[in-house]
Amino acid sequence: MAATAEAIEWVRMERLSKVYPNGTVAVQDVNLTIREGEFLCFVGPSGCGKSTIFKMITGLSGPTGGTLEVMGTSPKQARKQSDTAFVFQDHTLLPWSSVLDNVSLPLALRGVPRKERKAEAERALELVGLKDYAKAMPRQLSGGMKMRASIARALVSKPKLLLMDEPFGALDEITRQTLQLELLDIWRQDPKMTVLFVTHNVFEAVFLSTRVAVMTPRPGKVAALVDVPVPFPRDESFRTTPEFGRIVRSVSEALKH
Amino acid sequence: MNEELATGTTAGPGLHPHPAAPSAARTGKRRSAKPFAGSRLLRMAPPLAAFVLFVGGWELVCRLAGIKPYLLPKPSDIVRAASENASNLWVSVYTTITEAVLGFLLSIVLGVAFAIALASSKLVERSVYPYAIVMQTIPIVAVAPIIVIWFGAGINAIVMIAFLIGFFPMLSNTLIGLNSTEHNMKNLFYLYNASPLQTMFRLRIPAALPYVVAGLKISCTLAVIGAIVGEYIAGIGGGKGGLGYAITVSAARLQTAYLFACGLSASLLGIAFYLLVNAFSKWMLSSWHESEMNSSEG
Numbered sequence: 010m011a012a013t014a015e016a017i018e019w020v021r022m023e024r025l026s027k028v029y030p031n032g033t034v035a036v037q038d039v040n041l042t043i044r045e046g047e048f049l050c051f052v053g054p055s056g057c058g059k060s061t062i063f064k065m066i067t068g069l070s071g072p073t074g075g076t077l078e079v080m081g082t083s084p085k086q087a088r089k090q091s092d093t094a095f096v097f098q099d100h101t102l103l104p105w106s107s108v109l110d111n112v113s114l115p116l117a118l119r120g121v122p123r124k125e126r127k128a129e130a131e132r133a134l135e136l137v138g139l140k141d142y143a144k145a146m147p148r149q150l151s152g153g154m155k156m157r158a159s160i161a162r163a164l165v166s167k168p169k170l171l172l173m174d175e176p177f178g179a180l181d182e183i184t185r186q187t188l189q190l191e192l193l194d195i196w197r198q199d200p201k202m203t204v205l206f207v208t209h210n211v212f213e214a215v216f217l218s219t220r221v222a223v224m225t226p227r228p229g230k231v232a233a234l235v236d237v238p239v240p241f242p243r244d245e246s247f248r249t250t251p252e253f254g255r256i257v258r259s260v261s262e263a264l265k266h
Numbered sequence: 267m268n269e270e271l272a273t274g275t276t277a278g279p280g281l282h283p284h285p286a287a288p289s290a291a292r293t294g295k296r297r298s299a300k301p302f303a304g305s306r307l308l309r310m311a312p313p314l315a316a317f318v319l320f321v322g323g324w325e326l327v328c329r330l331a332g333i334k335p336y337l338l339p340k341p342s343d344i345v346r347a348a349s350e351n352a353s354n355l356w357v358s359v360y361t362t363i364t365e366a367v368l369g370f371l372l373s374i375v376l377g378v379a380f381a382i383a384l385a386s387s388k389l390v391e392r393s394v395y396p397y398a399i400v401m402q403t404i405p406i407v408a409v410a411p412i413i414v415i416w417f418g419a420g421i422n423a424i425v426m427i428a429f430l431i432g433f434f435p436m437l438s439n440t441l442i443g444l445n446s447t448e449h450n451m452k453n454l455f456y457l458y459n460a461s462p463l464q465t466m467f468r469l470r471i472p473a474a475l476p477y478v479v480a481g482l483k484i485s486c487t488l489a490v491i492g493a494i495v496g497e498y499i500a501g502i503g504g505g506k507g508g509l510g511y512a513i514t515v516s517a518a519r520l521q522t523a524y525l526f527a528c529g530l531s532a533s534l535l536g537i538a539f540y541l542l543v544n545a546f547s548k549w550m551l552s553s554w555h556e557s558e559m560n561s562s563e564g
Contacts (some may be wrong), residue, residue, distance in 0.1 A: 067457055089459060101454045104554040106473045115458045118468075146553055 019080055019203045020066060026074035027061050029230075034228035035061040038075070039053040039232060041222060045169075048196055048204045050214035051222050052260065058229020059207045063174050065071055066205065080170065084266070087170070091119060098175040100155040102147040102162075112161045117200035119166075133161040136187035136195055140237040153184035157191075164195065171196075171204045177213065189216055189245070197241055200265060211264070215256045216248060223263040305352070339523035344530070347523035354512070355524075359509035359531050362493050365421060366539070369428025372488035373561035377436025378428070378478065383446035384437075385470065388461070402434040407495060414500045424496030424508070432485035439484070443477025444470045476555050479547040486539040494532055506530070509535070 020043040027036040036058040043049050051059040064070045065077055068084035079087035087093055094115070102111045110117075113130035120128075134140045137157040147155060156176060165172055177185040196204055208214050214221045218237055225232040237256055239247065247253055321341050327333070328340040335343050350521045360483055380398075384391040410427055417423040447470050497510025507515070509532050516525040551558040 069453060069457070071493050088457060094459050095454070097450060097454075099450050101448075101450050103469070105475075116467075118460045118464055172444070180428065190356060196353070205331070 019043050019045055019047075020246040021078045022062075022075065023077075023096075025062070025065070025072055025077050027058070027070070028073045036065075036231050037228035039229075039231050041234070043203060043205065045203055046200055047220060048072070048098075048193075048205045048206065048218045049220050049222060050208055051207055051224055052211055052214040053224030053228060053229075053264065056229075057224040059224050059228040060174060061229065062224075063205070063207050064171060067093070067172055080106065087125035091115070091166055092169040094163035094166055094171050096156075096159055096163045096171070096173040096176045098178045099186060100147070100159040102155060102158055104147055106147075107143065108139065108145050108147065108150070108158050111158060112165050113164060115166050129165050130161070133165040134158075136164055136198075137161045137191065143249060151184075152180055153188060156180060156188060160188075160192070160195075166197075167203060168264050169203065173204060173206045174205065175207055175209070178208070178210075185213070186245070189213060193217060193241065193243060211257055212248070215253060215260060216243065221256075221260055223260055225264065233260075235260050235263065321424025336520045336522045339526055344526045347484065347521070348527035351524055351527075355527060355531060358507060358509045358512040358528065359535065360499070361409075361421075361506055362490070362510070362532070362535060365424045365496065365508060366428050366489040366493040366535070368424055368425045369492055370432055370486055370539075372425065372429040373432035373436050373485050373489065374482065377433050377481065378440050381437050381444055382466065382471070386466065391441075395465070398434065398437060402438070405498075406431045410496065410499045417500075419500045420502050424493055424499040428489045428492035431495075432489045435488065436478075436481040436483040439477045439481030440474055445483035446477070447473045476551060476557055478523040478563035479543075479551065479557075482543045482547065483540065486543045487536045488531065490536045490539055 018040070022039050022041045025036060025039040026034070026039075028034050039058075041063065051062060053059050061070070066079060066084055067070050068079075068088050077084060080090070080092060082090075085203040102108075103114070105131055106114070109127065109130050112127040112133055113121075116126045116129060131140060131143065134143055137160050139154060139157050139161060142150065142154065142158075147158065150158065160176070163173075177188055180188065194205075204217075206214070206217060215237055219233040221237060222231050223235060224230065235256060239252060239256075286422030309390060329337060339347070350505050384395060406427060409430075409548070410423075413430075414423045414425050417426055444466075451466070451469055457468050460468070493508060494510035494513070497508040498514055501507050501514070509528050513525060513528045513532075516522075548558045
């Protein structure tokens with residue numbers, strides 16, 4: 010719904026390829042454009058190259074062929090402008106820092122003054138419903154709350170591009186569904202925020218995204234792009250509509266190729 | 267011991283944060299520690315009884331068998347020797363404490379500093395660390411005379427020996443700690459454009475603290491040993507000798523009871539050092555690291 014034809018291109022991949030030194034073709038000829046305000050999910054089995062694409066977009070590893078532009082520049086440059094933020098499957102909270110200090114870490118690394126840092130971190134914690142837990146230590150939180158703190162840390166810098174690599178992969182189904190709803194709420198509050206979400210869960214991908222990129226392995230390529238033309242806000246009832254089932258089926262079909 | 271963990275992890279259901287939950291999690295530790303206080307006394311009773319039996323038996327056997335005090339003094343002889351020479355003993359203990367503490371502090375400061383330097387550059391680490399390992403294997407007693415030649419007999423040489431013996435455990439433990447930072451965490455810092463200095467001080471050093479503490483625990487007892495060995499070799503008398511010096515002198519004079527008193531003081535010193543470091547480690551890590559949580563169970 011947010012993506013229109015004139016919207017700015019946040020990520021552009023042209024014949025993007027990645028061949029590892031041992032000859033493994035992780036990603037082959039991926040053409041994909043991600044526009045401002047989109048919520049795009051990469052879905053596919055393990056080894057389909059979705060994490061490799063994720064790493065290339067973050068700039069953790071470079072492509073071996075084709076072009077990749079993030080916000081009109083190279084991934085590393087985009088990261089330097091600090092318009093991108095990251096959430097991983099592992100919450101990666103520092104165990105010796107309070108939740109507040111963990112959430113304000115990206116700002117601290119950028120040298121933002123303490124007072125401003127605290128205000129921003131409190132805002133981010135409010136967004137994920139953890140504002141009463143600012144002083145708690147990570148080990149005192151449940152798995153779902155740790156992931157919330159991790160998401161708050163990503164939101165603290167008001168990113169334009171939020172990159173999430175299987176963030177709910179280690180959570181139980183109930184917590185996972187709650188967090189999916191909360192994530193959609195947060196995303197909708199900022200119409201310019203673009204989310205790239207990697208998952209191996211078809212239901213999760215369809216529920217969350219405006220568009221699903223279906224990936225197949227050996228070699229990793231985008232087998233299909235499936236639109237999810239269902240308006241927001243989406244709630245729990247969306248999971249049981251016939252339309253949801255239809256889109257899940259077409260994604261599953263594409264996965265079999 | 268699971269009580270505290272339970273209050274920690276069930277602080278909230280993960281769905282609807284409740285304002286009362288974090289304070290419950292924070293006080294959880296104190297609440298669960300209380301019921302153990304009584305049982306701790308009960309647990310102390312058997313070793314105390316064993317101690318009393320052992321000392322009593324020792325005294326009795328010595329008296330009944332008429333063992334000569336220069337071969338095996340009675341516990342009462344040792345206590346008398348200690349109290350009669352209390353001022354001398356105190357000077358010796360005090361001297362040894364000074365030497366051991368200075369050596370220990372030096373080994374902490376230099377051990378950690380060198381580890382940070384080595385961890386900052388793979389090239390430096392690869393070129394220097396093998397020699398550090400080789401140096402670690404040199405028996406300290408073998409090089410002690412050289413140190414005496416360089417630094418002269420007395421406190422300087424003794425502190426050097428106490429330092430050298432504690433330095434390598436600090437260096438290698440800290441270095442292992444600095445190099446075992448979680449890969450995901452390092453990626454996170456990299457992605458948020460952290461400088462190497464920021465990564466070192468905000469991530470690698472805090473993550474290495476449990477290893478540093480393990481090094482401290484080894485080095486603190488080694489520093490006491492180092493100080494006493496140093497006194498054997500480089501100790502000077504003149505009323506200011508340390509425990510090592512007092513031990514050599516009383517052994518030469520066959521003052522076995524005082525020898526025992528010195529030996530006991532030395533072990534008590536080592537234990538005291540260890541307990542201090544242990545308390546420090548608990549204070550430092552208890553809020554976040556597994557090794558020092560639920561520590562009432564020891």
